[in-house]
Amino acid sequence: QVQLVESGGGLVQAGASLRLSCAASGLPLRLFHLDWFRQAPGKEREGVSCISSDDEDTYYADSVKGRFTISRDNAKNTVYLQMNSLKPEDTANYYCAAARDFWGLSMGWATTSNFPSWGQGTQVTVSS
Numbered sequence: 001q002v003q004l005v006e007s008g009g010g011l012v013q014a015g016a017s018l019r020l021s022c023a024a025s026g027l028p029l030r031l032f033h034l035d036w037f038r039q040a041p042g043k044e045r046e047g048v049s050c051i052s053s054d055d056e057d058t059y060y061a062d063s064v065k066g067r068f069t070i071s072r073d074n075a076k077n078t079v080y081l082q083m084n085s086l087k088p089e090d091t092a093n094y095y096c097a098a099a100r101d102f103w104g105l106s107m108g109w110a111t112t113s114n115f116p117s118w119g120q121g122t123q124v125t126v127s128s
Contacts, residue, residue: 002027002117004096009122014088016126020081022096022119029072033099034079035115036070038092038124045095047110049081053101059109063089086126093121 008020020036033053039045049070050059058070069082079096097115108114 002029002032002098004098004117004119006094006096006119006122009094009124011125011127012086014086014126014128016086017082017084018086018124020083020094020096020122020124022079022081024077024079024098028074029077029079029098030074031100032117033101033105033109033115034070034072035097035099035109036079036081037095037097037110037112037115038090039095039121040092043092045112047112048094050105050109051079052105057105059106061110083124086124088126088128091124091126093123095119095121 003025006022035050036048037045038048048061051070067085072079096119098117099115
């Protein structure tokens with residue numbers, strides 16, 4: 001089992017940038033598809049971005065395309081989410097999640113049940 005710990009959240013103004021980090025222990029992250037989800041109060045958890053285990057594929061929610069970038073550093077066993085041009089609607093608790101290979105990543109990357117390992121979350125608040 002892999003353990004995940006997110007960091008980097010905070011309170012920023014609209015238009016600012018943040019970089020979230022998710023550090024892993026227990027197993028090397030290169031074995032996993034890695035995902036960022038977020039959950040705002042009163043809303044369902046939604047997929048934000050995903051990077052495949054071989055780094056060949058990345059996926060983004062339409063609401064963050066062009067503003068957010070997912071990346072990983074296998075040497076540091078860490079996955080990142082660079083968030084630029086933040087908007088108030090980006091306010092949420094952001095979670096890192098990991099899954100070993102499963103069929104259909106392109107269709108299932110935003111499905112929470114496909115990811116068995118989760119971090120505790122980091123809060124991002126964007127003020128207008």
